[in-house]
Amino acid sequence: MRGPSSLASRASPALNNLPVKTFRQANHKRETPSKAKLRKAANQPSSNTIVAPPTGNSSSSTSQLQNSNLFSISSSPSSAVKFKPCLNKPIDHRYIAQILLRKDWFILLNHEFKAKRITLNAQFVVSVLQNQESPSSSLNFYIWVSNIKPSLAKDQSVRGVFGNNLYRKGPVVLSVELLQDIRESGCKLTEDLLCILIGSWGRLGLAKYCAEVFGQVSFLGLSLSTRLYNAVIDALVKSNSLDLAYLKFQQMSADNCYPDRFTYNILIHGVCRSGVVDEALRLLKQMEGLGYWPNVFTYTILIDGFCNSKRVDEAFRILDTMKERNVRPNEATIRSLVHGVFRCMAPSKAFEMLLRFVEKKVLFSKLACDTILYCLSNNSMVRETAAFLKKLGSEGYLPDSSIFNITMISLIKDFDLNEACEIFESFIEQGVKPGFNTYLAFIEAMYMAGRVEEGNRFLDLMIKDGLVSNIYSYNMVIDSFCKAQMMDSASQTITDMRLRGICPNLVTFNTVITGYCKAGEVGRAMEVLVMLLEHGFKPDIFTFSSIIDGLCRVHHIEDAFDCLTEMVQWGVTPNSVTYNILIRSLCAIGDTSRSMRLLKKMQADGISPDIYSFDALIQCFCRMKKVEKAKNLFFSMLKMGLVRDTYLYSAFIRALCKSKRFDEAMEFFFSMEANGCIPDSYTCNFILDSLVQHSHLEEARNLLKSFNWRRQFIRQG
Known part of the structure; x- marks a missing residue:
């Protein structure tokens, strides 16, 4: 290493004195030069040797550990006997999966159950189903559970996991071989199982297959029922086959099956999703005529349908109907209404309408207010958010913690810092507990604004609430500093x-x-690097890239290149970010020839340049009026499929205008939009001023018209 700022020269005392085992990594095939030096130095006795603690432990705590038996492990066999054996053995998922893939799976599972190696409960069944890669294995296990303990097969958690398995890893079709396998195991295809299978086919979009299997139910040893009709109608609706669903609906009476509330809810959901809300109202009347009163699910579906059709007034009338009939809205009802209003109206108008209903106490529920706050934050309506929060806070409202966190982070980004802090502190005083990220956002904002004392006060509150308690939270606090x-x-x-x-x-x-x-x-950074090494850590790509960047910032370019060399010796491969730092720094001092060599070396080493690799060089060539070299690089970048940006085009246009090559400048300007880059006002003003200064008035006039037309078109779009 050459200079005093290099990595090795600053960190060498610690490197030479560290134990060899600290940096011995598994599966390393060769020693790098630095590591060879490290081993040699470590084997030499030294009175100044620094004993490195185990990986991750501080040196101060090492002495305490050496003088304490708190963490000592006895080597005597008797110490191991003191541990109590685990009574609940973990599930051997691999073993069960192997059984389920065998032809005699049913017999083997029965054997395991009789030997009491399987304890049947919902938690066990769910765990086994979640760990099956093959959908046929999930099917086999569900069939066996249905036969041994039918009540478990009807458990909602079990049915849900099984159905998701069939959907994600399926489809499972009812082949002759499968049906024969079920019969040979002494089981039969139940209505429960067929309903789950039909549901999975519907989610997979297999509408025709659903209809085919349903038409052959009698051959499967089952009788048609309203439940089976509901399953197939639901599957057809989910697979966007509404016409086929209606056909099955009309066939029900011929098979002595009659629609119930579930049937109508499924169809109402289907027509609402298709935007045919009037048909949903017709079905609602028909449903009521048969004596089935709509429930909260029916009304929620209708509210969502009206909002999707932009018929907001009718959605609110449904809410009035619910109140008249003593049907209490649930979470889905409120969320569907609030999100629906924001979805089909301009955010400001949506908020005005919802605010009126809140003031009338129609929607004055915690959930409604939480959802409105979420939508306001999602639409970056910070003024409205702040005003709404203040109004609700004065009436004793305390938001849900997750909504409060989302809202506060939105305010801290785009609102007045003083007002945001006032709202934040007022809710803390009322007992709201902010989350870690919310506290951190306020702490960072305070520090960045130079209000260190207030930032420290929030940090103390965060620590008091127990939110800074592990390495991850500490690292984020350190990052904020x-x-x-x-x-x-x-x-x-x-x-x-x-x-x-x-x-x-x-x-x-x-x-x-x-x-x-x-x-x-950089000197302090090197001191921390020594600490890193003393703690038994190996520098990685982030360590080296940061130090290289730091050396470049203080104009120690040669030391940065020495650090790059040592980085490779440590077995850390530089990436595009590392190279870009060096290329950018060389371009900053005008050393384009060395930058070009570095770009070629980067490609030779198998590292693909990105847009930033080219950006610094192209802009440097443009500043030096070496437009041809810049263009060659630009076209190389295009061949690599890299995305262009406005800054590159602007650099070209400025360079061409300064060289009085106005035709080429205009060509680049008009090609910007074709390549997905919108010209900014600075670029337009620069090229217009240049054209006017050199008496190209007609070209300037045409360019101005073109730019104004584009702005108008974009605004209308």
Whole structure:
């Protein structure tokens, strides 16, 4: 290594004194040069040797561990006997899966059950079904459970998991071989099983197959029933075969099967989804005429259908009808209404309408207010969100914690910081507990605004609520300090972690190294690198890339290249980000020849350049008025299928205008939109000014007309 800023020269004392086993990785076929030096140095006795703790533990805690028996493990056999054997043996999913794939699966499962190696309960059945790769295995196991304990086969959780298996890994068709296998096992195809199979076919869009199997029910040893009709009608609706569903509906009476509330709900759902809400109302009247009163599911389907058809007033009338008939709306009803109103109206008008109903106490429920807040946040309506929150807060409303978190994060991004903090603190005082990400968003906003004391106060509250308790939460707090360039606080947090018994990991050190490098304090970054090595971690791509970036920021380019060399010696392969840092830094000092060599080396090493690899070089060539070289790179980028951006086009247009090559500049300008890049006002003004200054008035006039027409077209679209 050459310079004092290089990785090896700064970290060499720690590297040379670390134990060899710390960096010994499994399956390494060869030693890199740096590792060979490391082993040689480690084998030499030294009075200044730093004993590295085990991976992930701090050096301060190592001495405590050495002097304590808290974590000691006895090597005597007697110590192992003290552990109580586990009474509930874990399920051997692999063994059961092997049984289910055999031809004698039914006999073997019975044998396991009689030997009490299988305990039948809903949890066990669900677990086995979830771990089957083959849908036929799931089917076999469900059939066996139905035969041994029929009540379990009717359990909703079991039916749900089984149905999902058939849908995700199916289809399972009723072949002659399958039916014969079921009969030979001493079982039979039940109505329950057929309903689940039909449901899976419907979800898979197999409408014709559903109808074919349904037409042969008698050959399967089953009698037609309203339940089977409901299953096939539901499957046909789900597979978008509404006409076929109606045909089956009309055939019911001929088979002495009569529609019930479920039948009508299924059909009403189908026609509402198709946008034929008037037909849904006709079915509703027919349903009521048969003595089946609509339930909450019926009304929820209708509300959703009216909203989808943009008939919002009728959706609210359904809500009035529910109130008259003492049918209480459920969560789905409220969510369907609120989301539906926002979906079919302009967000501001939707909020005005819903607000009127909230003020009339028609929709004044916690769930309704939560859903309105969610929609406001989702539409970035921060002023309305803040006003609505204040109004509700004054009436004693406390939002759901997840909705509160979404709302607060929305406010902190796009609203006045003081007002957002006022709302945030007022709800905390009322007992709302913000989540970790919400606290962190406010802490970051405070730090970035220079309001460190307030940020620290929120951090103290977050710690008090127990939200900073593991390595992941600490790493995110450290990252927040680094973003605000509060590096002393970031380093202090590592010390606090260790005092609380939480050991920093590689991400912790990489975060702090990146923070110091971005702040231009490469020396401090090297000190953290030494800590990283002392803790037994191996630098990775993020470590090296951050240090290379830091060295480039302080204009130590040669040291950055030395770091790149050592990176490879450590067995860490540079990626496009690493190369882009160096290319960008070389372009910043005008060394385009070396940048080009680096770009070629990058490709030779099998690393595909991205748009940023070309961007720095092209813009540099344009600034140097070497337009032809820039164009060659641009066309190379096009051949690689890389997406162009507005900045590249703007750089070309500026360079061409400065070279008085206006025809080419105009050509690039008009090709921007064809390639998916919308010209910005800066680019348009630059080319217009250049044309006017050089008396190309007609071209400027035509360009202005073209740009105005495009703006109008985009605005209308």
